[in-house]
Amino acid sequence: MTLTAxxxxxxxxxxxxxxxxxxxQPAIKKFREEYYxxxxxxxxxIQAVNYLGQYRHERIVAELAPxxxxxxxxxxxxxxxxxxxxxxxxxxxAVLLGGLKSQANAGKKQMAVRIEILRALGAxxxxxxxxxxxxxxxxxxxxxxxxxxxxxxxxRVQESIDPLLKALRRIEGSAGDLEVLPLEDVLxxxxxxxxxxxxxxxxxxxxxxxxxxxxxxALSSVTKQSFPSSREWDVWWSKNKASFRVAx
Amino acid sequence: xxxxxxxxxxxxxxxxxxxxxxxPQDRSHLASHLAACDECRRAVAIASTLDAPPAAPVNEILLxxxxxxxxxxxxxxxxxxxxxxxxxxxxxxMFPKNSPPSAPPPAVVQRPTEVVxxxxxxxxxxxxxxxxxxxxxxxxxxxxNPTVVVEQPKAPSKTVVAPEKPGEEKTVTIxxxxxxxxxxxxxxxxxxxxxxxxxxxxxxxxxxIDPVGDLWLRxxxxxxxxxxxxxVAYKDKFSTRNGGASFSLEARTSVMLEKGSEVxxxxxxxxxxxxxxxxxxxxxxxxxxxxxxWRISFGNSKLDFNNLNGRLAVESRGDRMSxxxxxxxxxxxxxxxxxxxxxxxxxxxxxxxxxxxxxxxxQKKLARLDELRPKVFTAFNSTFDEKSDxxxxxPYAVVTGKRAxxxxxxxxxxxxxxxxxxxxxxxxxxxxxxxxxxxxVTGMWIKFRYRTNLPTFSVKIGNYSADFTSRVRAGQWxxxxxxxxxxxxxxxxxxxxxxxxxxxFTGSTEKKNGQLDIDGVQFLRRVK
Numbered sequence: 026m027t028l029t030a031x032x033x034x035x036x037x038x039x040x041x042x043x044x045x046x047x048x049x050q051p052a053i054k055k056f057r058e059e060y061y062x063x064x065x066x067x068x069x070x071i072q073a074v075n076y077l078g079q080y081r082h083e084r085i086v087a088e089l090a091p092x093x094x095x096x097x098x099x100x101x102x103x104x105x106x107x108x109x110x111x112x113x114x115x116x117x118x119a120v121l122l123g124g125l126k127s128q129a130n131a132g133k134k135q136m137a138v139r140i141e142i143l144r145a146l147g148a149x150x151x152x153x154x155x156x157x158x159x160x161x162x163x164x165x166x167x168x169x170x171x172x173x174x175x176x177x178x179x180x181r182v183q184e185s186i187d188p189l190l191k192a193l194r195r196i197e198g199s200a201g202d203l204e205v206l207p208l209e210d211v212l213x214x215x216x217x218x219x220x221x222x223x224x225x226x227x228x229x230x231x232x233x234x235x236x237x238x239x240x241x242x243a244l245s246s247v248t249k250q251s252f253p254s255s256r257e258w259d260v261w262w263s264k265n266k267a268s269f270r271v272a273x
Numbered sequence: 274x275x276x277x278x279x280x281x282x283x284x285x286x287x288x289x290x291x292x293x294x295x296x297p298q299d300r301s302h303l304a305s306h307l308a309a310c311d312e313c314r315r316a317v318a319i320a321s322t323l324d325a326p327p328a329a330p331v332n333e334i335l336l337x338x339x340x341x342x343x344x345x346x347x348x349x350x351x352x353x354x355x356x357x358x359x360x361x362x363x364x365x366x367m368f369p370k371n372s373p374p375s376a377p378p379p380a381v382v383q384r385p386t387e388v389v390x391x392x393x394x395x396x397x398x399x400x401x402x403x404x405x406x407x408x409x410x411x412x413x414x415x416x417x418n419p420t421v422v423v424e425q426p427k428a429p430s431k432t433v434v435a436p437e438k439p440g441e442e443k444t445v446t447i448x449x450x451x452x453x454x455x456x457x458x459x460x461x462x463x464x465x466x467x468x469x470x471x472x473x474x475x476x477x478x479x480x481x482i483d484p485v486g487d488l489w490l491r492x493x494x495x496x497x498x499x500x501x502x503x504x505v506a507y508k509d510k511f512s513t514r515n516g517g518a519s520f521s522l523e524a525r526t527s528v529m530l531e532k533g534s535e536v537x538x539x540x541x542x543x544x545x546x547x548x549x550x551x552x553x554x555x556x557x558x559x560x561x562x563x564x565x566x567w568r569i570s571f572g573n574s575k576l577d578f579n580n581l582n583g584r585l586a587v588e589s590r591g592d593r594m595s596x597x598x599x600x601x602x603x604x605x606x607x608x609x610x611x612x613x614x615x616x617x618x619x620x621x622x623x624x625x626x627x628x629x630x631x632x633x634x635x636q637k638k639l640a641r642l643d644e645l646r647p648k649v650f651t652a653f654n655s656t657f658d659e660k661s662d663x664x665x666x667x668p669y670a671v672v673t674g675k676r677a678x679x680x681x682x683x684x685x686x687x688x689x690x691x692x693x694x695x696x697x698x699x700x701x702x703x704x705x706x707x708x709x710x711x712x713x714v715t716g717m718w719i720k721f722r723y724r725t726n727l728p729t730f731s732v733k734i735g736n737y738s739a740d741f742t743s744r745v746r747a748g749q750w751x752x753x754x755x756x757x758x759x760x761x762x763x764x765x766x767x768x769x770x771x772x773x774x775x776x777x778f779t780g781s782t783e784k785k786n787g788q789l790d791i792d793g794v795q796f797l798r799r800v801k
Contacts (some may be wrong), residue, residue, distance in 0.1 A: 059582075059602065068562050068715050068769040072582070077771055099768050137765040168764025 049084045053079060056088065069167060071103045078107040079101040086116045091126035102141040109145030117169050118151035121233060124194030125157060140257045149178030155182030160166065162188040163195065167205050167232050171239055186247060190262060194254040201233030280304060462638055479505050479523055479540045479547070480666040482651055486518030488530065507539030513554070517645045523651050524667065524711070524798040525563060527747055529645035531555035555588045557642045560601070561650055562714055572624020577606040578614065586638045595621045599635045599642065654713045657683040667709065672775065674703030682794035684694040687778060698781035701727070705776055712770040715759050719776070720754040722792040728788055730780035734773055736762040749793065
């Protein structure tokens with residue numbers, strides 16, 4: 026009986042898959058023609074990705090998944106941004122999480138890709154990604170850390186509280202005095218131009234300026250509590266950690 | 274929505290629209306109204322296609338009926354009842370009881386039995402001006418309606434100031450001939466009818482920007498060299514004489530004309546369709562990375578390119594027309610045939626719709642296209658001197674700040690916001706909102722003229738911003754440019770296809786008299 030039911034489910038899934046293929050095949054075909062055409066630039070590829078992204082389905086996610094690790098950084102970033110809109114497709118956040126873990130997106134030049142993936146995971150509120158996202162709350166790149174903190178506030182898992190508190194304590198100390206450097210030469214192909222040299226007299230924001238408020242907001246979102254500094258948060262957390270559960 | 278009740282123009286004005294006899298300003302106002310008023314648009318569209326031969330330059334009687342019919346009929350039951358009673362009374366009083374049932378009107382009795390040629394072969398320009406607006410050029414199209422009797426108008430007054438030499442770059446003025454009909458009934462002329470397409474009112478003018486080369490624009494009988502910004506209607510024609518030319522069409526498409534070409538271009542708003550009727554020569558298009566719909570009209574044939582994203586060459590060969598996708602992709606449709614266009618596969622078709630396809634070499638045309646093409650592509654351009662009417666090529670609105678008048682024209686002056694707390698700085702902000710959003714393209718940059726006494730200020734596009742360090746002394750004007758790839762939002766740059774909807778200039782200062790003036794904003798892309 027079990028075997029029969031399993032076979033039936035398999036047949037149905039197979040038929041469903043075939044039907045999906047038929048439905049999306051023209052769009053996928055067009056996407057492939059545009060994306061892989063000879064001489065296609067990033068602009069063409071992003072347009073092709075945007076075209077395919079109109080169809081929100083697992084089959085489309087499967088088609089876009091390899092781009093998160095194999096395409097150029099702008100195409101990866103735009104693919105991640107597009108997948109953040111696949112709210113009703115279960116495979117989309119899993120693919121994004123895979124992209125975040127991938128070594129292909131670990132370099133400095135892929136910083137914008139990581140940021141876009143973190144924003145996307147936050148937008149999709151993908152709880153299985155909570156632990157992985159929380160690891161990046163203390164990232165050395167301040168904007169990656171900021172994106173991870175924001176994502177923690179949206180995903181809302183208990184595992185993110187400790188990393189958030191640790192980050193809060195860090196930036197309340199002297200480490201928070203570090204100035205946020207301009208993003209010059211961080212991203213491939215981006216140049217600020219001759220007239221955009223930063224003014225040495227201009228005061229740059231510190232990490233504390235950039236990160237403290239987002240951390241407090243994220244903690245508040247996860248715990249539904251509100252405290253102004255790490256000291257109060259530590260007191261509350263030491264009392265409630267054992268019994269705390271994230272409220273739905 | 275019915276805007277008819279608010280401020281609908283009188284029937285005479287609609288008739289004037291169809292005649293083409295309205296003053297440019299009136300025409301402009303009416304065009305705006307027609308764009309918003311379904312009833313008037315429907316009325317004019319129907320009236321313009323009626324086949325009944327009118328006794329006036331435009332079938333005003335029918336037009337008024339159509340207008341009346343298309344307007345909301347609030348009092349219809351009462352009016353109809355009153356009209357029926359009145360008609361009955363008048364009818365009984367006018368017809369004697371013993372009158373013959375139906376006497377033919379004298380005109381019919383006196384009509385000679387000899388067949389008179391109904392269509393005058395070549396209407397003079399003056400006569401033509403009195404007719405309805407001409408349809409998009411369709412060479413060889415036979416007139417369908419045999420006779421239209423119109424009144425002889427006054428000789429049109431026209432002023433054309435053209436450059437003395439064809440190649441000379443000079444601003445010229447074209448005054449469209451006035452065509453007010455003669456109030457007195459004049460001698461009757463029979464002219465070929467000019468059939469207005471049903472969708473004529475959905476045909477929007479196109480904007481031609483920064484023409485380069487020997488480009489001429491013919492409007493009615495007047496012709497002049499195209500200037501930096503032209504608003505071109507579907508009945509206007511571009512031509513090149515002594516050399517090739519190119520221009521940017523509405524900042525969306527680059528259009529290249531080979532020497533000796535003549536073409537009409539227009540836009541069908543409803544379908545976002547660009548249409549082209551090529552009389553002679555060779556025209557090449559580059560959609561500059563966007564997907565567009567294009568239609569090539571030739572006699573009764575129409576070749577459609579949907580989702581055209583690439584470069585297309587269209588060439589007139591007398592009784593044949595050729596269209597060739599040089600690069601990129603498109604879906605083509607002609608008659609019942611619809612398929613994906615192949616690069617290098619030339620489609621040659623006739624006025625009657627016969628189609629022949631052949632494989633050809635594209636390299637020479639591509640090389641010529643690159644030679645002719647505009648070297649800079651403008652996505653947005655404002656000097657703040659634009660009048661806020663429909664003729665704006667790049668429509669925008671000032672959200673923050675105000676347009677101030679200087680010695681050389683208007684500029685955008687930032688609003689000053691005083692600091693709320695001690696220690697805070699005063700803020701200066703100006704912002705414009707672009708009515709026509711466009712997507713970022715690789716290699717695009719923003720260029721602006723500025724005058725400030727701040728050492729630095731920020732330029733923002735949406736959430737993305739770039740800091741700019743001033744290089745001019747206070748009170749002097751300078752030019753700045755920033756690549757769009759240098760705009761960041763929390764660690765991520767602007768990417769291709771990201772929309773550009775607004776531009777904001779912000780700065781802060783401790784001084785009370787902070788200054789941040791912007792005179793001219795452009796979004797450009799150099800074409801490699």
